[in-house]
Amino acid sequence: MKRVSRSDLNALLAAIAGTKKLYLPVADGADEKRGAKYAVWTPEAEYCPAVNTVRSAKDFFFPQVENMVNFKVNGKKIEVDDIRTECEDFVIFGVRACDAASFKILDSVYLSEPVDTYYQNRREHGVVMTMACSKPSETCFCSVFGIDAAEPAGDVSCWMTEDSVYLKANTEKGEALLAALPMLEDAADDAADAAKDATRKVLEKLPLKNLSTDKFGGDKLMELFGSNKWAGLSEACLGCGTCTFVCPTCQCYDIRDYDTGHGIQRFRCWDSCMYSDFTKTAGGQPRPTQLERFRQRFMHKLVYYPANNDGVFGCVGCGRCMKSCPISMNIVKVMKTLGEGNA
Template identity: 45%
Template sequence: MYKIAKDDFPKLYAAMQNIGTLLLPCKNKSGHADFAPYREDAEVALDAPLTNRSAKDVFFPQVENLLTFKTSGKELALEQNVPPAGVTIVMGVRACDARSFKILDKVFLKAPVDTYYKTRREQCVLIGLGCSAPEETCFCHAFGIDASAPETDVQTWLAGEELCWQAVTAKGEELTAKLVEGGVLAEAEAASAKAISEQKEQTQKILSVLPLHDFKVNDELTKDELKVFNSKIWEQLAAGCLSCCTCTYVCPTCHCYDIRDYQ
């Protein structure tokens, strides 16, 4: 495990920005946090409980050009708009959002594979941030998610005046090695590991007394999916739908999309 003092965060951000495109929770004009490219003048809100939207846009953007076509008489020329090469680092991903990417993987990485999604996924390094102060509406445990240990390439925890850092995957280890070599991260002492362990225990205690602590997913719903799909409840809910598509953008697991031709 490694660590870095909060006062040295700008040094950490700068080092990662030299490796690839860095996205962090930053406060917008309305004061809310959203993932945005790092800038020196950005108001980074790494400790924000949740962002307005998850980092899903990194892999599944709201709008993108898939193909460009030109016609000349009866000749048709097609050009695929491949996602640009380069590493993308997303820091501050919470455990709930991290789990959502695995759900998207089941859709877009299953044959036929979505090459656009696959390219972005492979080029991205996810740095998770363990929760220490779950909100009243949290219910990670209902889906078997450990709020204090995001399923990401690197796991981090804010403890006191430092950030503790633990690589989990090969991509995480590669990034960590570069930061250690550059003198950005230092070896953590036993006291840091103890602080993280205590923080995890405290997080679980908080979750155990929240309003949704006993919320459970009804396993019966998945036994007859066609019956659920044809339920009349959807007609009632759809009656108030404005077709604004906001739910598609905000929901971390929604993978609805449309493809259109424009001339």
């Protein structure tokens, strides 16, 4: 365990930025209540301790839009240009436990065979510094999925108290990073225990603490798929896809080719199972109604994914969908309704 005075936090961030490119949560505009967003560290940047960034840290490994390859066609000759440039080491500071847990879900998709080398490259170059939550929000429910907001995963775990920041390396990348920061002092392994206990006391009082997953999982497929409650749940859904775009575990994408006039640019962009043209083929849309698309999203999180991943759910309880949905529909309401009011 290492320690630095909280008054020296900016000096610590500057030292990290001196070794690798550093990203951290900063206030989105002048008003911190608007939330936080990740930005490149500058001497003027100030770390924003908001519970969660508006968009998750998923963007660093699976960006919303990325160029994949360029083609030049000359008659029957095709020239392929690999344009990948993501070879720079970087650090993400202040990642919360829920987002750190989402990386494991994305890893299970993109690092399984066949490996997505674009995602893999970014994961290998990125160092994740997590920050334990001290003031979880009422919309947080990560503990429902076995995530401890007081003990976040990552290459380096951090805890912030009134006067100190404690840091613990969990991986070789984390150890190498901390070794390059001479201002850090040694601290007892239990130095952050009081902060952990305080966080867990708050977690025990959150309104969604008793939300139950007992009614969900891979063995509940037909029972839940055929439920007559989907019609009522999906009736007001706008199909806007906002929930999928703020979700740290959603992984769907589309690949498009764009004719620039002097070549073809292939790019990948996020897609949403909530859209009417999602996976549309010559045979049409396999889920033509909003009810079917709505059901697909939540069945994947609560049934399909755990069925194929040893019972691990495809949600990390970050609460972003609760804050962003324009009609206040979210996975919590779905779980409560399908679980017969368990909450």
